[in-house]
Amino acid sequence: MIAIRWLISLGLAGLVTLGLFYFMQALIATGGDLEQNTNVVRIVDATMPEIVMEVIREVERPEPIEELNEPPPTPPDRNIDMDGGADLNIARENVDLDIGLDIGAAGLSATDGEMLPLVNIQPQYPTRAAQRGIEGWCQVAFTVTETGGVRDVRVVDAEPRGMFDSASIRAAERFRFQPRVVNGQPVEVPNVQYVFRFELEE
């Protein structure tokens, strides 16, 4: 009975001590990770896979029209010489330059298809994950504002859960997009999805 009492007291005391120590380290915790001389862990660089940017098709420029260097042929003499024998009455065709250029509907805009970030920020690989060699991915969804900014970032799915969330959210918030234009007005695009892959270099 007495032994049990002491054991339970010891357990509670252990909890209290841990709590106190956690409290203390929280008191002096500084935001940034300070470089310490004690057991520094070499962390391999984390790389993000290259993102292949889709090239937006350039509108074909019309070829410049060749300048006619030859002087226009002198108009034929229209005076009909009743006396002349030869009849120089050659009917000339009207030359119609019809190249089929229609420069009206072509405009550069990335309004259709995928929203691709103009600026994509690489997320910071969480130290914790890097130390343990944990790899994974995190899918976020957010709203692209009229100005091309990002807001309301939330995590849709991740593997492993909770490991890369904050890093991904931080990175996604700093993305910049070309805002979607509808009828000449920029509009918000809700629910744009993006997947961050966290992979360690071998």
Add this chain to the structure above:
Amino acid sequence: MYFALLDLSDAITDFMNRGGPVLWVIGMLLLVKWSLIFERVWYLHSTHAKKVKQTLAVWAGRSDTRSWRAQQIRNMMVSEISLDLKSTMPIIETLVVVCPLLGLMGTVTGMIEVFYVMALTGGGDAKSMAGGVSKATIPTMAGMVGALSGIFASNWLKSRIDRDLELLEDHMA
């Protein structure tokens, strides 16, 4: 949940590494002190309560409660209970006092490290001194926090024990 625990252990080991070896001693002391405190609280609520009941029953069963002899017997009963009740209190109080002193010791060893680094590098290199400085300041804080938390608990226990004994004596009048 699992990651949260990892975070917690990481944070604490990190803190321990920064604070140097004195922190471990302080941690051990805190562990001992708090187990003593919890044990006392438990004792108050179980064994002590039983003993008081027994003693009161014995006292109520006596026919003679007024004579000098009866008073002496009453004193004996009360002191037996009080001895049992106060058995570990001196240790608890000592540990509370020792905590900040240990912190100071950590400070001194940390400062010695700082001076050693200064002697080696000729001073001026703040970065290399930082380790010693945090080793000097963190144990002080740990000692203070330990002592503070202990003071509250031990004072509460003390007043609680005193009150219980007073009540007992009153009941045995």
